[in-house]
Amino acid sequence: MKKYDLDGRFEDxxxxxxxxxxxxPKSFSADYLAKQLIRSACSSALNFGEFAGAGTDKDRANKLRITLKELRESLRNLNIQIKANILKKDNAVGILKENDELIRIVVTLIKKYS
Incomplete structure (x- = not known):
């Protein structure tokens, strides 16, 4: 089985x-959404780091659920910014793709620990 550097992916x-x-950012809404996106993206990485140190499967699943919540918030935020023309989709394609892949990975891990 191939080992993936998930910690690194979350940090990246x-x-x-x-x-x-x-x-x-040039406007109040852009500033607000950018700051919130930075918080949720960083929180997903930090909570994934907490998952690695969790003592029980129940605690691991809980950390993963928090990670998933933050990833979904990040995705929603990106979509809002694109729809509001704050962010060009072309500039966010890579981040959107990675966000989606990380969500899928975390959902799979939650199933393993739940």
Whole structure:
């Protein structure tokens, strides 16, 4: 079985969101959504890190559920920004794809630990 560096993927996902929004947004709504997206993307990475150190399967599943919640929030935020023309879809294709893949991975892991 191939070992995947999921910790690294979560960190890279959070870092890519930070880099995408490195410039000061031009409006109140853009600023609000950018800050919230950075929080949710980073929170997903941090909670996934907590999953690795959880002591029981129940605790692992709980950390994964929090991670999933934050990933879904990130995806919703990206979609809102694209629909509101705050973010161009072309600039977010890679982040959207990685967000979707991470959601799928976490859902699979939750099934394993639940």
């Amino acid at each position: 996902f959070a870092a890519s969101v930070i880099v995408l929004f490195d410039k000061q």
